[in-house]
Amino acid sequence: xxxxxxxxxxxxxxxxxxxxxxxxxxxxxxxxxxxxxxxxxxxxxxxxxxxxxxxxxxxxxxxxxxxxxxxxxxxxxxxxxxxxxxxxxxxxxxxxxxxxxxxxxxxxxxxxxxxxxxxxxxxxxxxxxxxxxxxxxxxxxxxxxxxxxxxxxxxxxxxxxxxxxxxxxxxxxxxxxxxxxxxxxxxxxxxxxxxxxxxxxxxxxxxxxxxxxxxxxxxxxxxxxxxxxxxxxxxxxxxxxxxxxxxxxxxxxxxxxxxxxxxxxxxxxxxxxxxxxxxxxxxxxxxxxxxxxxxxxxxxxxxxxxxxxxxxxxxxxxxxxxxxxxxxxxxxxxxxxxxxxxxxxxxxxxxxxxxxxxxxxxxxxxxxxxxxxxxxxxxxxxxxxxxxxxxxxxxxxxxxxxxxxxxxxxxxxxxxxxxxxxxxxxxxxxxxxx
Amino acid sequence: xxxxxxxxxxxxxxxxxxxxxxxxxxxxxxxxxxxxxxxxxxxxxxxxxxxxxxxxxxxxxxxxxxxxxxxxxxxxxxxxxxxxxxxxxxxxxxxxxxxxxxxxxxxxxxxxxxxxxxxxxxxxxxxxxxxxxxxxxxxxxxxxxxxxxx
Numbered sequence: 001x002x003x004x005x006x007x008x009x010x011x012x013x014x015x016x017x018x019x020x021x022x023x024x025x026x027x028x029x030x031x032x033x034x035x036x037x038x039x040x041x042x043x044x045x046x047x048x049x050x051x052x053x054x055x056x057x058x059x060x061x062x063x064x065x066x067x068x069x070x071x072x073x074x075x076x077x078x079x080x081x082x083x084x085x086x087x088x089x090x091x092x093x094x095x096x097x098x099x100x101x102x103x104x105x106x107x108x109x110x111x112x113x114x115x116x117x118x119x120x121x122x123x124x125x126x127x128x129x130x131x132x133x134x135x136x137x138x139x140x141x142x143x144x145x146x147x148x149x150x151x152x153x154x155x156x157x158x159x160x161x162x163x164x165x166x167x168x169x170x171x172x173x174x175x176x177x178x179x180x181x182x183x184x185x186x187x188x189x190x191x192x193x194x195x196x197x198x199x200x201x202x203x204x205x206x207x208x209x210x211x212x213x214x215x216x217x218x219x220x221x222x223x224x225x226x227x228x229x230x231x232x233x234x235x236x237x238x239x240x241x242x243x244x245x246x247x248x249x250x251x252x253x254x255x256x257x258x259x260x261x262x263x264x265x266x267x268x269x270x271x272x273x274x275x276x277x278x279x280x281x282x283x284x285x286x287x288x289x290x291x292x293x294x295x296x297x298x299x300x301x302x303x304x305x306x307x308x309x310x311x312x313x314x315x316x317x318x319x320x321x322x323x324x325x326x327x328x329x330x331x332x333x334x335x336x337x338x339x340x341x342x343x344x345x346x347x348x349x350x351x352x353x354x355x356x357x358x359x360x361x362x363x364x365x366x367x368x369x370x371x372x373x374x375x376x377x378x379x380x381x382x383x384x385x386x387x388x389x390x391x392x393x394x395x396x397x398x399x400x401x402x403x404x405x406x407x408x409x410x411x412x413x414x415x416x417x418x419x420x421x422x423x424x425x426x427x428x429x430x431x432x433x434x
Numbered sequence: 435x436x437x438x439x440x441x442x443x444x445x446x447x448x449x450x451x452x453x454x455x456x457x458x459x460x461x462x463x464x465x466x467x468x469x470x471x472x473x474x475x476x477x478x479x480x481x482x483x484x485x486x487x488x489x490x491x492x493x494x495x496x497x498x499x500x501x502x503x504x505x506x507x508x509x510x511x512x513x514x515x516x517x518x519x520x521x522x523x524x525x526x527x528x529x530x531x532x533x534x535x536x537x538x539x540x541x542x543x544x545x546x547x548x549x550x551x552x553x554x555x556x557x558x559x560x561x562x563x564x565x566x567x568x569x570x571x572x573x574x575x576x577x578x579x580x581x582x583x584x
Contacts, residue, residue, distance in 0.1 A: 065523045322534040327541035
C-alpha cells in the first residue's frame with residue numbers, strides 16, 4: 001500500500017482532514033493516527049493503527065495499491081470523458097453583434113444574426129444526432145444572445161419539439177450581459193427550457209459602467225441590477241465578476257450592493273479572471289492595457305472573494321471536484337455554432353476566422369484545426385503530469401495552454417490554493433451536515 | 435480509400451506514393467492520433483495489470499501428521515489486513531476510471547464566459563472502446579490500426 005499522489009492534508013485541531021483529488025472524498029484522521037499510518041505503509045505491522053480508518057482511507061483512495069499508476073488512471077478517465085457519445089452539447093451564437101462595448105472583450109464582433117438558413121442547417125444536424133443521444137444540452141451565447149432573441153425562441157421551440165418526439169432530454173442555459181433580460185424575456189426563456197442565466201457585473205456602478213458600457217458609452221449598472229432583481233425568481237441567475245488589476249479591489253462594494261438589493265440567497269456569485277491575449281485582430285482586448293492578474297495572484301483573490309460572498313449568504317461555485325476532459329474544446333460531441341454557421345471548439349475563439357474548425361453547411365467535414373483540439377493531450381505536459389491539481393483540472397484550458405502568452409493561466413486555481421479550497425470543502429460539508 | 439473492418443473501425447489507408455503527396459499537417463495529425471491510441475492501449479493494459487489480484491499461491495503443503503498422540507489445536511485464522519486492504523484498493527482503482535463528473539459545455543476557467551449550467555452528472559458507465567484512428571499509412575496500415583486498438 002502507498003499514499004495517493006493526489007492527497008491534500010489539512011490540520012484542524014485534534015485531527016487532520018485528508019482530501020483525495022481522484023475520488024473527491026475527504027476523511028477525518030485523528031492526529032494520533034497519522035504516524036501509525038505512515039509506519040504501516042512503511043511495512044510495520046506491529047503499530048497501533050486503526051484498521052477501520054485504514055479501510056475508510058482505501059475507500060476514499062487516499063491509500064492505493066503499490067502497483068497503481070494514477071497517471072494511467074487519469075489518462076483513461078480523460079479519454080473516456082472526451083468521448084461523450086450519448087450527450088450532444090451545442091453552444092449557439094444567436095448574434096455575434098453586441099449592445100455592449102467592453103474594452104477587454106476577446107471577440108472581434110460584427111453585427112450578424114443567426115439567419116433562417118443557418119437555423120435550418122443546425123436543426124438538420126440535431127436531427128442526425130438525436131437517434132444516438134439521450135440528452136441534448138444547449139448554451140445560448142453571443143456576442144449578445146438576446147440581441148438575437150427571435151432566433152433563440154424559435155430555435156428553442158424546434159429543438160424542444162424534436163427532443164420531445166425523440167424521447168431525448170433537453171436542457172438549456174444562457175450567457176448574457178443581462179441588459180435585455182427583463183422579467184418578460186426571462187419568462188419566455190423559462191417557458192422554453194432555459195433554466196440558468198449568467199450575467200456579468202464587474203463592480204459597483206462607477207467601476208462596472210467604465211468596464212461594461214453600452215455601445216454608445218452609457219452606463220448599464222442600474223438596468224442590470226433592476227433586471228437581476230426582477231428575474232431572480234424566474235430563472236437561476238449567477239452573477240459573474242470579471243477581475244483584473246483595474247477592479248480587483250472593488251468587488252466587496254459590489255457584493256454589499258447586491259446583498260442590500262436582497263439578492264443574497266437568491267442568486268449565485270463567482271469571480272473570473274480576465275485573460276486577454278494581446279493583439280487579437282479586431283477584438284477590443286487587443287488594445288486593453290489594464291494588467292491581468294497572474295494566475296497565482298488571481299487564485300488568492302478568488303478565495304477571498306468566495307469567502308466574503310459566502311459570509312453574506314450568496315451561493316458560490318463548489319470547490320473543484322474530480323473531472324474528466326474539462327470543456328467543449330476537447331470533447332468530441334460538442335460544438336459551437338457561430339451566427340453564420342461557422343463552427344468552433346472553444347468559446348474564446350468565437351469571431352476569430354483563424355479558429356473556425358468547419359461549417360454547418362458541410363459538417364462533419366473538418367480540417368486539422370479540429371484535430372488540434374481533439375488530440376490535445378495534457379499528459380504530454382510535464383508540469384501537468386507532476387501537478388497535484390491534475391484530477392480536478394485535467395490540464396485546464398487547452399486554448400491558453402497552446403498559446404505561450406496565456407499558458408500560465410491555463411491552470412485550475414486549485415493548483416495554487418489547495419489547502420484553502422479543501423478547507424472550504426470541509427466547511428461546506430460541515431454546514432450541510434449541521 | 436475508406437475501409438471498414440469487422441471491429442467497426444474506419445480507416446483511410448494511404449500507402450506508397452500517396453503518402454508522399456500528403457501535406458505535412460495531415461501527416462503530423464495522423465502521427466498524433468496514432469500516439470494517442472498507443473497511449474490508450476498502454477494505459478488500459480497497465481491499469482488492468484494494477485487492478486488484477488495477485489496470482490493465486492499454490493496450496494501450502496499438508497501439515498505433517500502428529501504421530502505423538504493428541505492432535506495440535508487448529509491455529510486461529512489470522513485476518514491479513516494488508517492483503518484485504520490491497521484487494522479493496524484494487525477494486526476502488528478499477529472503479530475510479532468511471533467515477534469523475536462529466537461536465538457539459540464550457541468550463542469555469544473559460545475566459546470571459548463561464549460556468550453556465552455545468553451539468554455534473556456521472557459518466558455513462560459504458561466501457562470505453564477505441565474507435566479512434568482516422569488516417570493511417572504505410573504498407574501494413576490496416577494491421578497497425580488493429581494492433582493499436584485497446
